Amino acid sequence: MSLTMEQLVNYTKNYGFVFQGSEIYGGLANTWDYGPLGVELKNNLKNIWWRRFVQESPYNVGLDSAILMNPTTWVASGHVDSFTDPLIDCRSCKSRHRADHLVEAHDASIEADGLSMDELERIIKENEISCPTCGAFDYTPIRTFNLMFETSLGVVDEKAQSIYLRPETAQGIFVNFKNVQRTSRMKVPFGIAQIGKSFRNEITPKNFIFRTREFEQMEIEFFCKPGSEMEWFDYWLNASVDYLDDIGLDKDKIRFDEHKPHQLSHYSNKTTDIQYRYPFGFDELWGVASRTDYDLSRHQEYSEENLEYQDPVTNEKYIPYVIEPSLGVERLFLSVLDSAYTEETLESGETRINLRLKPAVAPYKVAVLPLIKKRHREKAQEVFGKVAKHVMTFYDEAGKIGRRYRRQDAIGTPICLTVDDESLEENTFTLRFRDSMEQIRVKEEDLVTTIEQHTAL
Numbered sequence: 038m039s040l041t042m043e044q045l046v047n048y049t050k051n052y053g054f055v056f057q058g059s060e061i062y063g064g065l066a067n068t069w070d071y072g073p074l075g076v077e078l079k080n081n082l083k084n085i086w087w088r089r090f091v092q093e094s095p096y097n098v099g100l101d102s103a104i105l106m107n108p109t110t111w112v113a114s115g116h117v118d119s120f121t122d123p124l125i126d127c128r129s130c131k132s133r134h135r136a137d138h139l140v141e142a143h144d145a146s147i148e149a150d151g152l153s154m155d156e157l158e159r160i161i162k163e164n165e166i167s168c169p170t171c172g173a174f175d176y177t178p179i180r181t182f183n184l185m186f187e188t189s190l191g192v193v194d195e196k197a198q199s200i201y202l203r204p205e206t207a208q209g210i211f212v213n214f215k216n217v218q219r220t221s222r223m224k225v226p227f228g229i230a231q232i233g234k235s236f237r238n239e240i241t242p243k244n245f246i247f248r249t250r251e252f253e254q255m256e257i258e259f260f261c262k263p264g265s266e267m268e269w270f271d272y273w274l275n276a277s278v279d280y281l282d283d284i285g286l287d288k289d290k291i292r293f294d295e296h297k298p299h300q301l302s303h304y305s306n307k308t309t310d311i312q313y314r315y316p317f318g319f320d321e322l323w324g325v326a327s328r329t330d331y332d333l334s335r336h337q338e339y340s341e342e343n344l345e346y347q348d349p350v351t352n353e354k355y356i357p358y359v360i361e362p363s364l365g366v367e368r369l370f371l372s373v374l375d376s377a378y379t380e381e382t383l384e385s386g387e388t389r390i391n392l393r394l395k396p397a398v399a400p401y402k403v404a405v406l407p408l409i410k411k412r413h414r415e416k417a418q419e420v421f422g423k424v425a426k427h428v429m430t431f432y433d434e435a436g437k438i439g440r441r442y443r444r445q446d447a448i449g450t451p452i453c454l455t456v457d458d459e460s461l462e463e464n465t466f467t468l469r470f471r472d473s474m475e476q477i478r479v480k481e482e483d484l485v486t487t488i489e490q491h492t493a494l
């Protein structure tokens with residue numbers, strides 16, 4: 038079904054997935070906190086990604102590099118000079134806009150990404166594109182705005198050094214290329230994967246958790262021999278799509294945006310964005326870019342460290358080419374919820390929200406529910422203790438059983454485990470499945486294996 042953004046925001050807030058950041062102080066614009074369900078969902082998405090792309094991959098190893106890096110890193114990477122967006126102010130209402138977004142909102146057929154400031158200015162003037170906030174047509178000239186968050190390192194003001202919060206996790210990988218390659222004895226082709234927070238001072242953060250100033254990325258930098266990069270590009274694009282499919286993204290809401298030559302960054306010889314149809318329309322979810330040897334060459338130049346790789350068989354020396362699949366955790370979170378959310382009318386005429394998450398992705402795998410609180414509580418608590426050692430388990434004894442089922446359906450719990458009189462007498466329990474609502478009876482000793490079988494990926 039198609040949800041509006043407002044429905045999705047309300048749903049995530051009411052059920053404890055996402056809260057406004059610092060809410061009791063009136064909030065801090067564009068910051069979000071992840072509640073009990075949100076943190077579990079996020080962790081599951083990250084863990085499955087890590088398992089797929091590190092644990093089960095014959096090619097990749099992991100890394101956790103620092104957020105704060107030597108500032109020369111960002112000069113070498115090009116971020117100091119060119120990690121900018123075109124900023125335009127409305128003189129009338131003082132609102133700020135991204136000039137490329139104004140152009141694209143005016144005419145979706147224009148690909149504003151990659152247009153020069155002069156071209157953007159010309160299009161805005163010629164078409165008299167008015168301010169989306171107040172309707173006036175009275176702008177300042179376009180200027181570039183660097184998206185990196187600057188802060189200072191050190192306690193004494195005069196000696197403090199200006200540094201940046203990383204705007205991507207990728208550069209932490211590039212500067213560790215030699216360390217990782219040497220210590221883990223990896224041979225090209227191989228990749229380094231990392232999950233971590235990144236920060237961008239976005240001009241117009243918007244669409245809930247889609248574009249925020251603080252977000253988390255799951256990135257791989259895959260090093261390969263020059264000339265083989267297109268083959269590896271296809272490999273990682275396909276692997277990315279398989280992962281999305283496995284975690285339950287609606288295939289019909291995915292499309293590919295292969296960048297045209299004028300849209301490519303100067304260092305890239307191919308880039309394809311995997312886009313998702315969010316409630317506000319199609320936009321980027323996962324960028325896959327072939328980055329040539331740009332990053333390693335630049336770091337070699339600025340650090341004066343030799344970052345060449347020597348092929349152990351042919352003794353050939355070269356700077357590896359790089360394929361980078363880069364995925365935002367929050368955008369994935371949004372698309373997974375959007376794909377899973379359904380409202381159903383049951384045979385009884387009752388309606389239910391059924392969050393059809395893949396069981397492996399669901400925050401809780403099972404909910405333990407004593408049928409009658411007083412009579413079945415003790416046994417239910419004992420079962421909770423056993424099952425919770427293996428999977429995330431919720432315990433709920435309050436209210437009518439039907440309503441407790443509905444609540445678990447609405448948060449995506451794939452199995453409800455009910456404790457009743459038969460459980461006390463014969464040590465058997467009812468397992469009820471979320472989507473089919475089918476019920477089976479399971480002996481206590483088989484509970485954990487049955488639940489694990491039904492909730493594995």
Ligand code: ATP
Pocket residue numbers: 205237239246247248249250251252253254321322323324363364365366367368
């Ligand atoms: P956009 O064009 O939407 O600003 P981008 O092309 O700048 O994104 P990349 O630099 O390719 O994004 O970053 C890789 C991934 O990180 C994106 O595909 C997205 O999932 C995520 N990401 C980037 N910026 C943000 C942000 N401000 N908020 C949330 N996620 C982000």
